Amino acid sequence: MFTVKSSVAVILAVLGCAGFYNSMVSAQTLPDHVAKIAEDVYSYGPGDHYYSMFIVTGEGVIAIESISTEHSEGLLQAIREVTDQPVKFMLHSHNHWDHASGGQVFKDAGATTLAHIEAYNWMEANTGRDMVVPDESWRGMRKDITLGGTTIELHYLGMNHGLGMTVFLLPEQKVAYIADLVTPNRVLFSIVPDFNIRELERSQEEILKLDFDKAVYTHNEAPNALEGGTKQDVTDNLQFIRDLRAAIYAEFNKGTNPMMVPGIVLLPKYKDWAMYDQWLEMNAWRLLLDDWKGPFPWQPDHVH
Numbered sequence: 001m002f003t004v005k006s007s008v009a010v011i012l013a014v015l016g017c018a019g020f021y022n023s024m025v026s027a028q029t030l031p032d033h034v035a036k037i038a039e040d041v042y043s044y045g046p047g048d049h050y051y052s053m054f055i056v057t058g059e060g061v062i063a064i065e066s067i068s069t070e071h072s073e074g075l076l077q078a079i080r081e082v083t084d085q086p087v088k089f090m091l092h093s094h095n096h097w098d099h100a101s102g103g104q105v106f107k108d109a110g111a112t113t114l115a116h117i118e119a120y121n122w123m124e125a126n127t128g129r130d131m132v133v134p135d136e137s138w139r140g141m142r143k144d145i146t147l148g149g150t151t152i153e154l155h156y157l158g159m160n161h162g163l164g165m166t167v168f169l170l171p172e173q174k175v176a177y178i179a180d181l182v183t184p185n186r187v188l189f190s191i192v193p194d195f196n197i198r199e200l201e202r203s204q205e206e207i208l209k210l211d212f213d214k215a216v217y218t219h220n221e222a223p224n225a226l227e228g229g230t231k232q233d234v235t236d237n238l239q240f241i242r243d244l245r246a247a248i249y250a251e252f253n254k255g256t257n258p259m260m261v262p263g264i265v266l267l268p269k270y271k272d273w274a275m276y277d278q279w280l281e282m283n284a285w286r287l288l289l290d291d292w293k294g295p296f297p298w299q300p301d302h303v304h
């Protein structure tokens, strides 16, 4: 397709003005699949249902969430269209293959890849096909990285989903990056795998205490997902879990056979959320089983 942008590029290239064109683009427009979240903070989402974030600090770039080799290659290209600064860090949110793969792309670009020790140990023991073990790990509940005058806080909130789940906060810009613990505009993920439901609720309450206005969510089904979301999304996700549990218990109180309950609960308030028709019954099964068998997965506190 011969777009206005490409025709301008051709004309300027013919005139020998390619350098001028490049600086003009970086000053006035953003690459495809990139949105500006705050000053020097960007989200990247190529339409694969995964959003990454990057921060341009003045002394290098901090990127969050590599996802896969394909996603990382696109993310790195987008970063290079925004700035000529090198990528110094690729930060992983947690251990799962569908989030923490593709790290080699950023190692090759000279970045240090980093994950919480719990995620690191799992990744070392269960390295996925597209995954590499991070360069470094961190332990405890909190780590701050400061680069070029920008500080990013890494918060480990304890058990909730996967291992070493990290919530990222840019305190000055009041921007958070949150993977899997909150997904705007969508019911819980399928059978809610590797989530401890009560710990998820506790973690969402702790996220609400963090000081941020905007958040980039790795998964986001809101119409303007590339632009990120707000703290209201955390409140809404927490309320969904509580509404679903209340609906389940309302059926118990009516004497409905527990095995029938997941198939009949309805939450019309959320009918417009993504995957409501497909996943609500699976979500209900998971909540019901968690309250029946006791919380799972669970682990002893051994990271401090």
Ligand SMILES: [Zn+2]
Binding pocket: 094, 096, 099, 161, 162, 180
């Ligand atoms: Zn996950």
